[in-house]
Amino acid sequence: MVDVSTAAEPVAPTGEPIPGPPGLGPKELRALLADAPRFFTGLREQYGPIASFPYGLSRGYLVSDPNVIQDIYVSTGRKFDKNVLPGGRGKRIAPFSVGLGDGLATSGGELHRKQRRLIQPVFHRQRIAGYGDAFAQLAEAGAAELKDGHELNIQEAMYELSLGMVAKTVFDVSLDSHVATTIRLAFPRRGGPMRWEQVVPFGRFIMRLPLRANRRFWKGHKYLNGIIQQMIDERRAGPGDGDDLLSVLINVRDADTGEPMNDQLLHDEAVTLLMAGHETSSAGLTWAYHLLAKNPEAKARLHAELDEVLGDRLPEAADLPNLPYTDAIFSEVMRMYPPVWNTVRRSLEDYDANGYVIPKDRFVMMSPWVVHHDPTWWPEPDRFAPQRWIAADDGDPLSGQALEPGRPRMAYLPFGSGPRQCIGNAFARMEAVMTLATIGRHWEFDAVNDDPVPILTHITVQPKDGLTMIARRRR
């Protein structure tokens, strides 16, 4: 049982310096570059829930207290913003702005508020449920390519599948279309040059250097821009009744002014949904199969649920309430390997974090990975235990652990919270549960060896060298 009564008490009087290493030596730097999520987990273990670390010429802050995280998320837009990177001429920009323009993930202020209000209804649960059949059919088509006993790179397979799902729902195009080919060029695996925007403060300048990878990336973007414009034009000229997300975005009107979105914003939002919607989901599914292979009991329970509820038929959105274990697997994968391992903000004023002062204009990190591996909130944090998400009186102390009353909400934050919370949250869950259910009816995947899988954090948490697994037909 986790004692939540005292965990968020103030830990220091205002004015005391926030604990943290004064500098990073070669050993620490190597650890940071090799595995940033585990490096920052170590920082929390050593220095506590409000810690500081050297960041450029200043200091950055790692906040791991769920209640403070909640406050920072909720006050984003007032006390914090997402513009943490130098954008030239004294301006600051959000990570990935160079690739995603003024889309929902990277815009700020009034523009973000307005766009969020317009787009939120597009992600209404009922609409997302309407995509359930498409997800199941695409997963079934992916499963048809599997060969019993053959090795495959599950990371590649899940990338293609997630890209297919997002291409279908955003643009109503299939993966063998020229649109999908262009998307692949514009969004190379592992972020391509876009990763620089996340890794180093001046990444946006590196993206402009005349390197081959950069040229390919910008060429892909130029093509993609042209194709998206063409799709916007076609939809505007058509009957306007399409139900792909681009059609819906074209049709939304501002509640106050009645104005539609202009073409540039439509473009930036479409690109944002494409990008935000496939990197993350493919990472989640890849880790799901990795964790299931390492945990035969969980795999067996998944299969038992699918056999009982679905048998041979494809899942539908209406089946989801009857697939609690499949859903719990997704929740637990998001806990252990949150694809967005880190979220960042800039303080717009001095901020009191449990009695410590984070000064104005500082880089602040809230890491789902770090919080999800904190034993204060997650007993046996390194154990894959989907039963945490299902209340059961079965004597297992982990059963229902994540549902205990009184836990701070942000002990679990794979999708963030507040005004910048992931808008694709329900979409991602539907996509993952439909995929696990569809493929799991007939197929399972085994690990090829027991070696640990090193991670890479370019944009999302992915296996560093791909992930080879063996496909086995189980029924």
Ligand code: HEM
């Ligand atoms: C497993 C899958 C996913 C994970 C783990 C994930 C995670 C996140 C997180 C943590 C944020 C907040 C970042 C912050 O606070 O700085 C976010 C924002 C966002 N996500 Fe997701 N996401 C996923 C899937 C999706 C999908 C499928 C879509 C769209 C189809 C999507 C679209 C977005 C957008 C547009 C934002 C920006 C929202 C805003 O700032 O208003 N995401 N996501």
